[in-house]
Amino acid sequence: MMRVGIYWAPRIDDPLHELGSTWLGRDTETGATLPQPALPGLDIAELTRDARGYGLHATLKPPFRLATSYAALREDAMALALRTRPFALPPLQLAEHHGFLALLETQRSDDLQALCDACVAGLDAHRAPPTEEEIARRKPERMTEAQRQNLHRWxxxxxxxxxxxxxxxxxxxNEAEMAVVRPALEAHLGDVPAQPRRVTELCLFTQAGPAAPFLLAERLPLLG
Structure with a gap:
């Protein structure tokens, strides 16, 4: 069954789109497979497999199965985009996060948090509830009480x-992999993550089935 995620993704004209897509080996805009840079002694395709499947993005509303229809979701997402003004995204930096390498904000953004919260709550009528198996895979026994409540509610x-x-x-x-991958990724990205950019779109990503990669279905401009 199709899943939909509401994401931020770099604009097509942002050099981060090309660099990030090349690193992951796939362009979510076109679905094209891209040649990845070489890593000494490591298989970059294996190291990026899961991230490549999800595509270059930051999650606003996590992927969910539709309880309504894509058209109904799009209508409400467009309404949200129409009342949201574009805003500055804080500079990004490459960092280790729970053992993963990721681009993170250099400072918290209230505008970004507000957009994320609006996506989670405002579009939730379109989300089919997770199955018991899906909940179990999240390992709720390892979560805080607040996280368990979020899992069951949202x-x-x-x-x-x-x-x-x-x-x-x-x-x-692991430590040895990090010692190779992090400097290679820093060199690949250069100063592009820290460059000024604005959040101007909501991106709707779709996944046709459980084993399928996510693709960018639409970019909805923020017009508030």
Missing amino acids: GYHYVFSEWWFHVTLSRRL
Whole structure:
């Protein structure tokens, strides 16, 4: 069954789109497979497999199965975009986060948090509730009480105050892998993550089935 995620993704004319897509080996805009840079002694395709499947993005509303229809979701997402003004995204930086390499905000953004919260709550009528198996895979026994409540109410535990902006660029790495991958990725990205950019769109990503990669279906401009 198709899943939909509401994401931030770099604009097509942002050099981060090309660099990030090349690193992951896939362009979510076109679905094209891209040649990845070489890593000495490591298989970059394996290190980026999961991130490549999800595509270059930061999650606003986590992927969910539709309880309504794509057209109904799009209508409400467009209404949200129409009342949201574009805003500055804080400079990004490459960092280790729970063992993964990801682009993170250099400072918290109230505008970004507000947009994320509006997506989670305002579009939730379109989300089919998770199955018991899906809940079990999240391992709720390892969560805080607040996270368990989020999981059961919103289908995901990292929402609202538990959410953070991140663009995942690797799987979890061990110390030896990190010593190779991080400097290579820093060299690949250069100063592009820190360049000024604005959040001007909501991006709707779709996944045709459980084994399918996510594709960018639409960019909805923020027009508030």
